Amino acid sequence: MAKKEEGYSSSSFWQLMLVIPGTIIGFTLLISILAHFFGSGESAAPAPAAAAPVAAVETKVDEAIKPVAEVQVADASGAKVEKTGEEVVKAVCSMCHAAGLMESPKLGDKGQWAPRIAQGYETLVKHAIEGIRNMPARGGNPDLSDTEVASAVAHMANAAGANFDPATLKK
Numbered sequence: 001m002a003k004k005e006e007g008y009s010s011s012s013f014w015q016l017m018l019v020i021p022g023t024i025i026g027f028t029l030l031i032s033i034l035a036h037f038f039g040s041g042e043s044a045a046p047a048p049a050a051a052a053p054v055a056a057v058e059t060k061v062d063e064a065i066k067p068v069a070e071v072q073v074a075d076a077s078g079a080k081v082e083k084t085g086e087e088v089v090k091a092v093c094s095m096c097h098a099a100g101l102m103e104s105p106k107l108g109d110k111g112q113w114a115p116r117i118a119q120g121y122e123t124l125v126k127h128a129i130e131g132i133r134n135m136p137a138r139g140g141n142p143d144l145s146d147t148e149v150a151s152a153v154a155h156m157a158n159a160a161g162a163n164f165d166p167a168t169l170k171k
Contacts, residue, residue, distance in 0.1 A: 083144075085151030085166065092139045093152055102134035105160070113160030121164040124157060125150045 083091070089107070096104045105112035116124055128149050131137035138144045139152070147166070154164040 080145070083148050083151075085148075085153075085155030088139075088144060088148050088152035089155050092141045092144065093156060096135070096139075097156060104135065107156060108159045110161045113157060113162070117157050117160065117162045121154065121157070121162075121168070124153050128153050 089097070094107065096102055097107050100106040100109075100112075105116060125146075128135070129138060129146055138149055144152075151166045154162075154166045157164050
């Protein structure tokens with residue numbers, strides 16, 4: 001018996017060299033033809049009659065993505081308007097004091113405020129301006145004036161039973 005050689009013969013090697021690139025080119029042409037027939041069908045330049053609906057859609061899109069608010073920077077040369085104690089409490093102090101974060105006394109909680117009120121108005125204002133324990137100076141807002149901080153302290157303490165008047169603070 002004659003021993004038959006295993007492996008590819010030279011003719012099958014050249015057949016593979018033709019079939020592999022041919023298959024790749026064939027699939028590429030097939031995909032190109034399918035894309036041409038089943039594509040979006042839009043031409044590169046829109047027709048003039050379609051320009052009006054496109055403009056309407058662009059306007060709706062612009063309205064949908066416009067910002068909710070715009071920031072307007074005030075002129076710093078004008079006089080600063082002092083905020084009331086209530087405004088400062090709502091804007092700054094309530095961040096911690098509303099929930100009692102970082103061991104701060106909750107707004108209106110007479111039990112937590114009583115020992116602080118007993119220290120006196122001037123001491124509370126001094127602590128609020130300079131900061132104490134976990135509380136940063138001026139509640140973390142360095143733009144607050146001493147008067148605004150004092151008004152906020154009076155507002156919070158009065159809500160817990162004190163009878164402080166910001167106008168009586170010694171300067």
